[in-house]
Amino acid sequence: MQGQEANAEAAPFPSQDLPRHIAIIMDGNGRWAQRRGLDRTVGHREGVKALKPIVKEAARLGIQVLTAYAFSTENWRRPSQEIDVLMGLLVEFLASETPELKEEGVRIRTIGDIRKLPRPAQESLAWAMAETRQEERMILNLALNYGGRDEILRAVNHWRRVTPEGSELTAEIFQQYLDTAGLPDPDLLIRSSGEFRLSNFLLWQLAYAEIYISDKLWPDFGPADLQAAIRDYQTRQRRFGGLG
Numbered sequence: 001m002q003g004q005e006a007n008a009e010a011a012p013f014p015s016q017d018l019p020r021h022i023a024i025i026m027d028g029n030g031r032w033a034q035r036r037g038l039d040r041t042v043g044h045r046e047g048v049k050a051l052k053p054i055v056k057e058a059a060r061l062g063i064q065v066l067t068a069y070a071f072s073t074e075n076w077r078r079p080s081q082e083i084d085v086l087m088g089l090l091v092e093f094l095a096s097e098t099p100e101l102k103e104e105g106v107r108i109r110t111i112g113d114i115r116k117l118p119r120p121a122q123e124s125l126a127w128a129m130a131e132t133r134q135e136e137r138m139i140l141n142l143a144l145n146y147g148g149r150d151e152i153l154r155a156v157n158h159w160r161r162v163t164p165e166g167s168e169l170t171a172e173i174f175q176q177y178l179d180t181a182g183l184p185d186p187d188l189l190i191r192s193s194g195e196f197r198l199s200n201f202l203l204w205q206l207a208y209a210e211i212y213i214s215d216k217l218w219p220d221f222g223p224a225d226l227q228a229a230i231r232d233y234q235t236r237q238r239r240f241g242g243l244g
């Protein structure tokens with residue numbers, strides 16, 4: 001595995017049928033730490049470190065959108081100390097990595113109801129988004145206080161507030177009210193740590209995504225693993241309900 005990781009940069013990569021949008025459920029930080037007898041929060045720190053090389057590799061490969069599930073609407077059920085560490089790590093990540101991401105042409109945006117995040121997290125996000133507003137190589141879409149059900153309800157309620165009584169909601173209109181408005185649906189969903197579930201991620205948008213489950217815990221997931229997921233994706237035959 002070491003060798004594979006070291007070769008990630010040099011590996012030739014088939015560029016046909018590249019997914020436009022990759023969504024990642026970054027799971028397994030806690031188990032990574034627990035297996036080492038460490039506090040779960042150490043795993044989160046390592047998990048944040050693992051994100052940057054993945055973002056850089058995705059941008060290098062020509063991926064247009066990378067959506068990373070960082071904090072779910074259900075993650076508030078965790079101990080407040082763990083939540084505080086996660087929010088602190090978000091602020092640290094944005095402060096330390098935004099300049100380099102900007103240099104790489106990465107635009108930072110979010111999905112999820114970020115108005116409910118602690119004030120420092122909201123401020124860091126506002127700053128990072130403004131800083132990278134002009135970047136066009138790739139979008140890094142951070143899912144924060146994100147839940148697919150919550151997103152759908154917010155979208156429907158918003159539409160209803162601004163729409164005359166009696167109008168019919170269509171899929172096209174509905175999508176304009178989702179947090180992902182303007183983005184293509186994910187082509188590829190990657191989940192680390194071997195769990196086979198969506199955990200309330202992008203419920204509408206993943207309708208026809210190809211799914212790739214990696215056994216690696218998120219802190220161990222590297223650029224070579226991203227490449228392996230994309231290669232696997234390129235072997236899939238997508239049919240979208242038709243005959244392909």
Ligand code: IPE
Pocket residue numbers: 026027028029030031032047070071072075086193218
């Ligand atoms: C993913 O790792 C990070 C977040 C959900 C914030 P976990 O914290 O879920 O790690 P495990 O699944 O307990 O190992």
Ligand code: IPE
Pocket residue numbers: 025026027028069070071072075195197199
């Ligand atoms: C999904 O992981 C959320 C994130 C990775 C941010 P969880 O660890 O919260 O999911 P469950 O609880 O195992 O389904």
Ligand code: MG
Pocket residue numbers: 027028029
């Ligand atoms: Mg988990």
